[in-house]
Amino acid sequence: MDIFADFGDRVRATIARLGWTAADGAPLDLSRVVVEPPRDAAHGDLAVNAAMVLAKPMGKNPRALAIELMGELAADPDIAETEVAGPGFLNLRLTPAYWGAFLARVVAAGRSYGRGTVPRGAVNVEYVSANPTGPMHVGHCRGAVVGDALANLLAFAGHAVTKEYYINDAGAQVDVLARSAHLRYLEALGETITIPEGLYPGDYLKPIGAVLAARYGDAFRDRPESEWLDTVRTATIDAMMVMIRADLAALNVVHDVFFSEKSLQTGPAGDRVAEAIATLRDAGLMYEGRLEPPKGQLPEDWEDREQTLFRSTAYGDDVDRPLMKSDGSYTYFASDIAYHLDKYRRGFRDQIDIWGADHGGYVKRMKAAVGAISGGEASLDVELCQLVKLYRAGEPVKMSKRSGDFVTLRDVVDEVGVDAVRFMMLFRKSDAPLDFDFQKVTEQSKDNPVFYVQYAHARTASVFVQAREGLPGLDLSDEGLVTAPLERLVDSGEIGLMKRIAQWPRVVEAAAEAHEPHRIAFFLHDLASDLHGHWNRGKDLPQLRFVNVDDPLSSHARLAMVRAVAVVLASGLAVLGVNAPDEMR
RNA sequence: GGCCCCGUAGCUCAGGGGAUAGAGCGACAGCCUUCUAAGCUGUUGGUCGCAGGUUCGAAUCCUGCCGGGGUCGCCA
Numbered sequence: 001m002d003i004f005a006d007f008g009d010r011v012r013a014t015i016a017r018l019g020w021t022a023a024d025g026a027p028l029d030l031s032r033v034v035v036e037p038p039r040d041a042a043h044g045d046l047a048v049n050a051a052m053v054l055a056k057p058m059g060k061n062p063r064a065l066a067i068e069l070m071g072e073l074a075a076d077p078d079i080a081e082t083e084v085a086g087p088g089f090l091n092l093r094l095t096p097a098y099w100g101a102f103l104a105r106v107v108a109a110g111r112s113y114g115r116g117t118v119p120r121g122a123v124n125v126e127y128v129s130a131n132p133t134g135p136m137h138v139g140h141c142r143g144a145v146v147g148d149a150l151a152n153l154l155a156f157a158g159h160a161v162t163k164e165y166y167i168n169d170a171g172a173q174v175d176v177l178a179r180s181a182h183l184r185y186l187e188a189l190g191e192t193i194t195i196p197e198g199l200y201p202g203d204y205l206k207p208i209g210a211v212l213a214a215r216y217g218d219a220f221r222d223r224p225e226s227e228w229l230d231t232v233r234t235a236t237i238d239a240m241m242v243m244i245r246a247d248l249a250a251l252n253v254v255h256d257v258f259f260s261e262k263s264l265q266t267g268p269a270g271d272r273v274a275e276a277i278a279t280l281r282d283a284g285l286m287y288e289g290r291l292e293p294p295k296g297q298l299p300e301d302w303e304d305r306e307q308t309l310f311r312s313t314a315y316g317d318d319v320d321r322p323l324m325k326s327d328g329s330y331t332y333f334a335s336d337i338a339y340h341l342d343k344y345r346r347g348f349r350d351q352i353d354i355w356g357a358d359h360g361g362y363v364k365r366m367k368a369a370v371g372a373i374s375g376g377e378a379s380l381d382v383e384l385c386q387l388v389k390l391y392r393a394g395e396p397v398k399m400s401k402r403s404g405d406f407v408t409l410r411d412v413v414d415e416v417g418v419d420a421v422r423f424m425m426l427f428r429k430s431d432a433p434l435d436f437d438f439q440k441v442t443e444q445s446k447d448n449p450v451f452y453v454q455y456a457h458a459r460t461a462s463v464f465v466q467a468r469e470g471l472p473g474l475d476l477s478d479e480g481l482v483t484a485p486l487e488r489l490v491d492s493g494e495i496g497l498m499k500r501i502a503q504w505p506r507v508v509e510a511a512a513e514a515h516e517p518h519r520i521a522f523f524l525h526d527l528a529s530d531l532h533g534h535w536n537r538g539k540d541l542p543q544l545r546f547v548n549v550d551d552p553l554s555s556h557a558r559l560a561m562v563r564a565v566a567v568v569l570a571s572g573l574a575v576l577g578v579n580a581p582d583e584m585r
Numbered sequence: 586g587g588c589c590c591c592g593u594a595g596c597u598c599a600g601g602g603g604a605u606a607g608a609g610c611g612a613c614a615g616c617c618u619u620c621u622a623a624g625c626u627g628u629u630g631g632u633c634g635c636a637g638g639u640u641c642g643a644a645u646c647c648u649g650c651c652g653g654g655g656u657c658g659c660c661a
Contacts, residue, residue, distance in 0.1 A: 032602095040604075049603065052641065062641070086604040087642070131661060168661055261661095294657050295586050302658075318588060318657095325659040332661050360589045361656040384590070386654090428598075431590055433654085435597075444623055447610070455623085466621070514601085522599060522608095529608080536625060545621065584622080 002505040023059035044091035051088040062088030100486030114504040116158025125151040127354035129166040132240040136247040136409035145425040147354035149517035157512035170262040178233035184209025276338035315368035391437040423450040456528035460566035461582035484556035493534035
């Protein structure tokens with residue numbers, strides 16, 4: 001179904017048939033021989049680089065090799081034209097019959113077209129993992145969408161994917177949260193409160209306070225923190241996670257696993273952070289030593305002391321890392337190591353974490369840790385997401401860091417809709433900063449990529465509505481469409497659309513391989529552009545229109561092509577988690 | 586200072602070993618008594634930050650600089 005892979009096989013078989021060998025008679029390495037779509041349509045449908053790659057090992061002239069290969073390939077009945085061009089490219093043009101047969105296969109395959117056919121390994125994608133201390137901030141949005149789309153993409157490419165959220169419910173932050181909620185509890189009991197600096201002031205804790213007051217009455221009033229902290233913390237975190245899940249659901253993000261950091265120490269398996277450290281110690285990667293003070297600004301409370309260090313430099317980190325704080329508790333890194341060890345033990349050799357760019361300095365040590373706890377068997381890839389800047393009609397949206405004045409994820413989704421948020425978050429490489437304009441993303445114009453792509457899908461549906469009205473005799477089911485005379489699709493716009501469709505499987509594969517879901521968004525934009533462009537040509541040239549009542553046979557063939565476009569648009573949008581509407585409203 | 590990311594058209598960005606580097610916006614010029622729903626077509630515009638290196642071939646890979654951002658033990 002991937003025509004580039006198909007002809008790649010044919011080219012390699014042809015080379016074998018020609019008996020090509022290296023200059024010394026040894027077999028050739030054909031791994032660099034590829035069949036690709038040429039950038040310029042004037043160069044045909046397929047470009048073969050074999051002659052250039054093999055010229056040196058064979059000790060021959062590349063153009064002469066290309067001509068020899070061309071002579072053999074010209075006998076292929078699916079190839080209409082061949083030419084040798086440039087430094088030794090062999091360009092191929094396919095017959096209308098081949099394109100028609102290809103299209104029939106796409107329509108028959110439907111939404112499975114482009115889906116990975118060979119099973120690939122299990123992958124764990126961890127994303128969002130926001131602290132459970134408040135509602136989702138717009139800053140979490142990009143990582144959530146990128147992670148979710150990447151997970152969808154990997155699944156589509158054939159991986160067994162688990163979407164995971166690591167709840168940071170241990171450590172000082174959640175104690176602060178609990179104290180903040182306790183204040184709201186006192187408030188609910190009628191006390192007048194002032195929220196000190198450093199605690200969470202947001203209104204979202206008021207309902208929690210009310211619930212606590214209703215549930216526990218005076219029991220936690222005027223009592224030492226030690227009596228209520230655990231209870232309040234647990235209740236508050238639970239409530240926060242309910243809120244966060246709802247926020248994520250509004251963004252069409254659903255995780256398979258929510259993993260509690262705290263459970264690493266309090267679960268039935270005992271202290272698994274200690275166990276992870278022991279694993280590193282058994283591997284000879286722990287030692288007692290001192291660290292150099294950090295360069296740049298020296299922390300005020302820096303003290304030079306002997307401590308237990310993880311030899312992360314053995315796995316590529318810059319310096320060795322402490323796993324214990326001076327008070328004896330574990331660092332966040334220690335917990336994270338235990339967590340990634342858990343993922344490894346659950347069978348994930350391929351792990352992906354999605355982080356904000358401000359955590360970039362943490363990547364090396366985490367990769368080192370994953371290497372260390374798996375004896376080098378598991379690997380971690382970290383995708384860093386850059387900041388999103390918010391605009392409204394070109395003007396930056398001011399976001400005060402003060403309490404409660406931040407833009408929540410829910411604010412954004414409610415205003416512009418989940419589709420616009422998701423698509424725009426993916427219409428940029430994740431490691432590049434992103435501008436998000438509330439006004440622009442809801443515009444109904446070609447300048448708005450979300451609209452442009454969704455409209456393309458709606459337009460395909462519209463074409464079928466017209467076809468049913470104008471040509472009621474045509475069988476527009478998939479089974480009927482593949483019986484159309486598809487070899488009639490010979491116009492450059494039609495060939496162009498089929499060539500774009502043909503690239504879908506390789507785009508999926510490359511994007512999955514590179515962990516870059518944005519490539520799907522850009523591909524869909526290109527495909528939409530091809531469709532709209534060809535559609536517009538029909539304004540001046542009515543004979544090119546998809547639906548021509550005077551020419552039912554050609555119309556039938558074109559409708560098959562439109563169906564294929566619709567299917568690929570729908571598949572791609574599904575990977576992105578964006579709706580594929582049948583009409584724009 | 587160390588490390589990470591980025592540097593491509595006036596602007597926002599694609600392209601991550603192949604041929605003459607692309608798209609949108611902007612600007613400029615036409616078309617739009619049309620019809621297939623929210624315009625269309627064309628033109629303009631680039632020493633791919635700089636300098637070396639690898640390669641038949643480099644915007645792409647490597648090294649070193651320059652510029653912008655991020656980050657730099659016991660925050661998560």
